[in-house]
Amino acid sequence: MSINPTELNTRTSIRQILRTKRKALTTTFQKEASELLKLRLVNHPKVQSAKTIALYLANDGELDPMPFIKWCWQQGKQVYLPVLHPFCSGHLLFLLFEKNSFMVQNQYGISEPKLEVTKVCPLEQLDLLCTPLVAFDRSGARLGMGGGFYDRTLVNWQTHKMYPIGIAHDCQQIDVVPVEYWDIPLPEIITPTQNHQFQVASSEGIINALRRS
Numbered sequence: 657m658s659i660n661p662t663e664l665n666t667r668t669s670i671r672q673i674l675r676t677k678r679k680a681l682t683t684t685f686q687k688e689a690s691e692l693l694k695l696r697l698v699n700h701p702k703v704q705s706a707k708t709i710a711l712y713l714a715n716d717g718e719l720d721p722m723p724f725i726k727w728c729w730q731q732g733k734q735v736y737l738p739v740l741h742p743f744c745s746g747h748l749l750f751l752l753f754e755k756n757s758f759m760v761q762n763q764y765g766i767s768e769p770k771l772e773v774t775k776v777c778p779l780e781q782l783d784l785l786c787t788p789l790v791a792f793d794r795s796g797a798r799l800g801m802g803g804g805f806y807d808r809t810l811v812n813w814q815t816h817k818m819y820p821i822g823i824a825h826d827c828q829q830i831d832v833v834p835v836e837y838w839d840i841p842l843p844e845i846i847t848p849t850q851n852h853q854f855q856v857a858s859s860e861g862i863i864n865a866l867r868r869s
Contacts, residue, residue, distance in 0.1 A: 667834055670799055674791050678717035678825055686720060689825060692848035694723040697786075700851075702819050706783035710736045710750045712823075715766050716801075718788045719825050719848070729755065736777045738805070739768045748805050750782065751775045779809065782818040787842075789822050796841040796854030797833040798822050810840040814856075821846055 681689075697703050709728055714720035728735050736750040740762050751757075751768070752775040759767045769775065779785075787806045791799040800806055813820050822845035829847070833839075845852045 667799060667802075667836075670791050670830065670833070671802065674828055674830075675716060677827055681717060681825065681827075686717075689848040690720040690723050693719055693721060693823065693846065694727060696846050696848070696851060697721075697724045698727055700821075700846075702784055702821070706733060708734045708736065708777060708781060708783045710738070710777075710782050710785040711753075712738060712786065712788050713767055714788075715764075719823050721786060721823060725753070734777075736782065737769055738809075739771060740805075742771060746804055746808060748809050750777045750779070750785075752777065779812075779818060780816045782816070785809070785813075785818050785820045786823050787820060789824050789828065789845075791828050791830050791833055792822060792824055792842075792845050792852075793830055793833045794852075795833075796843065796845065796852070796856060797835050797839060798842055798845070799833050799839075804838065807838050807840045810842075813840070819843070823847075826850070 703709070711721050711725055711728075712718070714722070725735050735753045737753040738748040739751045741747040741749050749771070751771065753769055758770045760770050762768050787798075787800075787810070789798040789800055789806075810820055820842055822842045824845060824847055826847045826849055835841075841854065841856050843854055843856045845854075
């Protein structure tokens with residue numbers, strides 16, 4: 657699928673085009689990409705030292721981390737999945753995900769562990785958080801689905817021990833992501849073929865802007 661650069665001029669059009677593009681990837685391609693992702697992650701120093709890792713279940717053509725999740729289970733690492741916060745709209749909780757976890761569908765039709773307070777991991781206790789995204793560019797700017805869930809989650813990441821990594825297909829990289837003041841850039845984005853690392857400034861300015869809004 658070829659993309660006319662002039663079509664990538666608004667956040668809405670970028671989301672529409674790249675979501676369509678990744679959903680068109682074949683099942684075989686997706687499986688191979690997932691295995692390549694696993695190989696990159698298992699050799700990552702942050703992964704090797706991590707005990708608690710937040711991941712996601714693939715939806716809408718996202719790069720599937722399930723092979724990596726299974727590896728984490730085998731290594732005794734605790735895996736957590738995002739769950740829509742029941743009382744604080746637009747925010748996420750992260751619940752323990754095990755082989756026998758009871759799953760429910762949220763309002764977006766995405767599977768998540770059934771909410772149990774005892775299985776919630778506070779952000780400050782996560783070592784690593786892998787986030788899906790729709791698009792990214794060479795500066796580390798990311799574009800999500802539009803709900804702002806991960807931007808709110810990551811706004812203070814530099815004050816925690818948690819290290820965020822974006823996960824995406826190679827085809828989701830574009831020249832420039834049009835950013836808004838609330839967008840949180842990532843220090844690293846991993847695709848099946850590359851590890852992209854970026855210099856990320858302090859999020860203090862973003863936090864102050866959010867407080868004023």
